[in-house]
Amino acid sequence: MISDITPLIAASFREEKNLVGKYALARVDISLLQEHIEKQNALLDIYLSREEKEVFCRFSYPKRKFEWLGGRIAAKYAAILYTSQILCENVTKTQWHSIEVSQDTHRKPFLKSSSDLLLTLPHISISHSHGLALGLASCHPCGVDVQEITRAIERVESRFVTPEEKKLLRNYFPDEEHTRKGLSLIWSAKEAIKKASTLQPLPGFLEISLKNAVKKDGYQLEMFFSRNKNQQSSFHRVFTILYDEYTLALTLNETKPC
Incomplete structure (x- = not known):
């Protein structure tokens, strides 16, 4: 249990x-x-x-x-x-x-x-x-997110993923079923970053950008957040895995020392 x-x-x-x-x-x-x-x-x-x-x-x-x-x-x-x-x-x-x-x-x-x-x-x-x-x-400060992988993620993809991010996803998830998994990973990763953020208002989904993905046994997603062009981007590493029928993502906001 x-x-x-x-x-x-x-x-x-x-x-x-x-x-x-x-x-x-x-x-x-x-x-x-x-x-x-x-x-x-x-x-x-x-x-x-x-x-x-x-x-x-x-x-x-x-x-x-x-x-x-x-x-x-x-x-x-x-x-x-x-x-x-x-x-x-x-x-x-x-x-x-x-x-x-x-x-x-x-x-x-x-x-x-x-x-x-x-x-x-x-x-x-x-x-x-x-x-x-x-x-x-x-x-x-930390963030975790878990999402069941369902078709529903495809209906809302425009709210949280850009065409550039989706293109990067295809390197790792080439077919339709796997694209669904990739979209779920990005959703979970961005949710985890929002939860770990100490900013108010919280970052929006489209203010967080996927720049690279490193395939290990899981996927280490390298993401950046910037609210406007004059603001320096902050870098985030998010550790994500496919976990049974779910995606799981966690990140630590190490800009805040222990």
Whole structure:
């Protein structure tokens, strides 16, 4: 139900030694989570703070309720994994209610703790799509995105991808089915950059440009963001993989030091 998938990214980008120890990534199977909670409602007292439990109980629609819950649990587990590998702190699941996922005024998630459970609170990012929730934690502002690969992505491609980017995609995804995967990778990558950004307003999809893709076991996408011609472009590396029927992307905003 809850698993550490940090090694999945590490295995796909073995040569990226500077990634080691900088993040942790967790996943939650939302359908299994819902099944467990419906059988043992007391689990909410383990995973959620009092304030989080109140929010959970206010949701009307089960789908939205358990997506929200899955994202919170994934983010907490990622934070625990990250802190454990950096500071050698061990946290049991019975203590998770002491960690709270809150939102700032721009609806970005961040961690709060009602105890000294985690001496260092990392940055977090959350994503969910069709039964899967992910949580990313890092000492840097970070972004994660997961998307189920569907035909729907082709109907909105003009909103987030330029003709030049699509031409570059064809080098890696030549046929129609694979083009759909490529479009999903770009969408996920740009979403991850938006989540990792500390700017307001956030970058628009078409303000973020794909300039190069490096094929490894996954795809390292090299992207630039510039709001206008007078602004210096910022460079972003996004690590993306095809993950079952999904695309997964993560990035660390290393312009902000730990």
